[in-house]
Amino acid sequence: MSAMTNGDAREAIADMLADYGHLIDADKLEEWLNFFVEDSVYKIVPRENVVRGLPLSLMLCENKNMIRDRITSLRKANIYNIHVDRHVIGRPRIVGEADGIYSVEANYAVFQTDQDGMTRIFSVGQYVDKVIFLDDGPKFKEKVVVVDTAAVQTLLATPL
Amino acid sequence: MSAMTNGDAREAIADMLADYGHLIDADKLEEWLNFFVEDSVYKIVPRENVVRGLPLSLMLCENKNMIRDRITSLRKANIYNIHVDRHVIGRPRIVGEADGIYSVEANYAVFQTDQDGMTRIFSVGQYVDKVIFLDDGPKFKEKVVVVDTAAVQTLLATPL
Amino acid sequence: MSAMTNGDAREAIADMLADYGHLIDADKLEEWLNFFVEDSVYKIVPRENVVRGLPLSLMLCENKNMIRDRITSLRKANIYNIHVDRHVIGRPRIVGEADGIYSVEANYAVFQTDQDGMTRIFSVGQYVDKVIFLDDGPKFKEKVVVVDTAAVQTLLATPL
Numbered sequence: 001m002s003a004m005t006n007g008d009a010r011e012a013i014a015d016m017l018a019d020y021g022h023l024i025d026a027d028k029l030e031e032w033l034n035f036f037v038e039d040s041v042y043k044i045v046p047r048e049n050v051v052r053g054l055p056l057s058l059m060l061c062e063n064k065n066m067i068r069d070r071i072t073s074l075r076k077a078n079i080y081n082i083h084v085d086r087h088v089i090g091r092p093r094i095v096g097e098a099d100g101i102y103s104v105e106a107n108y109a110v111f112q113t114d115q116d117g118m119t120r121i122f123s124v125g126q127y128v129d130k131v132i133f134l135d136d137g138p139k140f141k142e143k144v145v146v147v148d149t150a151a152v153q154t155l156l157a158t159p160l
Numbered sequence: 161m162s163a164m165t166n167g168d169a170r171e172a173i174a175d176m177l178a179d180y181g182h183l184i185d186a187d188k189l190e191e192w193l194n195f196f197v198e199d200s201v202y203k204i205v206p207r208e209n210v211v212r213g214l215p216l217s218l219m220l221c222e223n224k225n226m227i228r229d230r231i232t233s234l235r236k237a238n239i240y241n242i243h244v245d246r247h248v249i250g251r252p253r254i255v256g257e258a259d260g261i262y263s264v265e266a267n268y269a270v271f272q273t274d275q276d277g278m279t280r281i282f283s284v285g286q287y288v289d290k291v292i293f294l295d296d297g298p299k300f301k302e303k304v305v306v307v308d309t310a311a312v313q314t315l316l317a318t319p320l
Numbered sequence: 321m322s323a324m325t326n327g328d329a330r331e332a333i334a335d336m337l338a339d340y341g342h343l344i345d346a347d348k349l350e351e352w353l354n355f356f357v358e359d360s361v362y363k364i365v366p367r368e369n370v371v372r373g374l375p376l377s378l379m380l381c382e383n384k385n386m387i388r389d390r391i392t393s394l395r396k397a398n399i400y401n402i403h404v405d406r407h408v409i410g411r412p413r414i415v416g417e418a419d420g421i422y423s424v425e426a427n428y429a430v431f432q433t434d435q436d437g438m439t440r441i442f443s444v445g446q447y448v449d450k451v452i453f454l455d456d457g458p459k460f461k462e463k464v465v466v467v468d469t470a471a472v473q474t475l476l477a478t479p480l
Contacts, residue, residue: 007331014251025267086285090338091411093339113284118310150437181427182425246427246445246468273367277468
């Protein structure tokens with residue numbers, strides 16, 4: 001991918017993030033998994049912990065198998081179907097690149113609607129990602145979801 | 161428009177969606193009409209109905225004249241001026257193209273503020289659009305607003 | 321910058337707005353100041369006043385020194401640290417260009433989270449900006465934040 005310009009990379013990453021949100025919203029979590037490489041780290045961390053340097057995560061998957069397991073658990077528990085999600089993601093900021101690994105940040109808001117059609121803010125925060133490019137497009141080497149909103153119970157149930 | 165690249169199309173469609181939201185927010189609905197061709201379909205559908213394959217719409221305009229009539233009704237009723245809208249629209253996803261018709265999806269959040277300056281989530285959902293390119297730019301051949309939020313009374317009043 | 325295309329300008333401005341929101345959210349207000357030139361105007365105006373042609377602002381900085389003073393006051397007062405902000409900004413619309421000054425509009429939503437992790441809509445509205453390009457990138461010649469949400473006390477404390 002050495003011929004890729006910064007602009008091309010940004011567009012491809014922006015497309016990936018839009019698809020990423022769509023696949024969660026559409027409950028296509030098995031497809032959503034395709035955005036992660038085998039040694040991906042996926043974690044959800046409270047903003048306060050990031051600011052204070054605390055290591056505690058709300059969700060910590062240290063490789064793709066752990067992410068897969070979580071999806072399997074969700075399918076069995078079937079809890080998250082009670083609500084539907086809707087992601088609105090801001091423009092990604094490419095904050096660095098080294099050895100083909102792009103450091104990307106993007107703000108997000110996830111709205112959740114219950115079975116009565118009531119919508120609330122479910123989570124707002126920031127994606128702090130490491131992205132690499134494979135032959136079939138950009139993938140997350142690391143995805144850290146820094147959440148402003150404390151909503152621990154439900155956070156544990158679904159990816160953001 | 162055969163010389164248009166996918167990137168060019170995406171940018172033009174993203175611009176159109178930003179203008180689309182702006183014209184509703186600014187209450188310039190007569191200008192907003194210009195984004196529709198004469199045989200456009202515009203409808204608002206609850207997400208649940210889409211998932212369950214039910215045909216029922218909250219709003220169904222089968223051609224541009226029906227959209228025009230609705231704007232005229234709104235102008236006479238003057239109900240919607242009590243609130244002001246604000247659209248925040250996510251990056252459009254170009255999910256297909258055939259015979260010059262682009263299939264486009266984009267998440268949106270519409271916030272509504274009342275006369276006391278109180279803002280609430282009015283509607284979140286997804287635009288599912290068919291877009292064609294005319295000499296003066298992209299137009300909707302079909303626009304389906306899939307709403308997560310159930311807010312029937314007010315939904316009937318204004319476009320989303 | 322005469323060789324810059326409209327597309328290039330739009331991308332650079334979109335990047336600036338994403339950085340702008342990030343720097344406020346990250347409480348890097350001294351860095352955020354760098355987006356303003358010395359004779360910048362920064363103001364926050366209620367939407368109702370704009371519509372009715374009233375001149376009253378919620379915040380009015382007629383040059384960069386006044387913006388600097390406000391940041392200094394904020395640092396001394398230390399009020400705004402009680403909440404954290406999160407910006408989600410829509411795609412900017414380039415609505416005009418003359419003599420190298422770009423007229424830009426963008427919708428925004430700012431979410432605020434308190435120390436208990438509760439998130440609420442803090443402010444939604446529209447940026448109405450004049451942007452010029454210097455050697456180190458785009459800068460605000462004028463930034464008018466038109467707020468839909470009336471939240472005077474807190475609005476006075478922090479930039480949007």
